[in-house]
Amino acid sequence: MVTNTVEAGVRAVPKSDERWAFLVLAVFLAPILAGVIVGGFGFSVWMLQLVFGPPTG
Template identity: 60%
Template sequence: MSEQPTAPPEIPTKRSERRVFLFITVFLFPVLSVMIVGGYGFIIWMLQLIFGPPGSHG
């Protein structure tokens, strides 16, 4: 059996780290925030359709 040399792991450069940081802060976090808030609002809306609006039912 012959051993194949393994490539050394890539060392992240400042440029690649900056690109990933910008992607996360400009794209990923805003999209996740909108999805979470929208999903929460949708759940509340559906619960109000099933159980009625909040407040006293007496």
């Protein structure tokens, strides 16, 4: 049975790398991904309205 990360071949990640990864994900990737999702949904609604007409109430 493997008892530590060295035997398993897993490298220990320093705290500074974890902080950089969090900052990249939280500051850059999450807002960009949110913008792409919202923009893609808005674009799809716009295209559907061009094809099928505006919503009727």
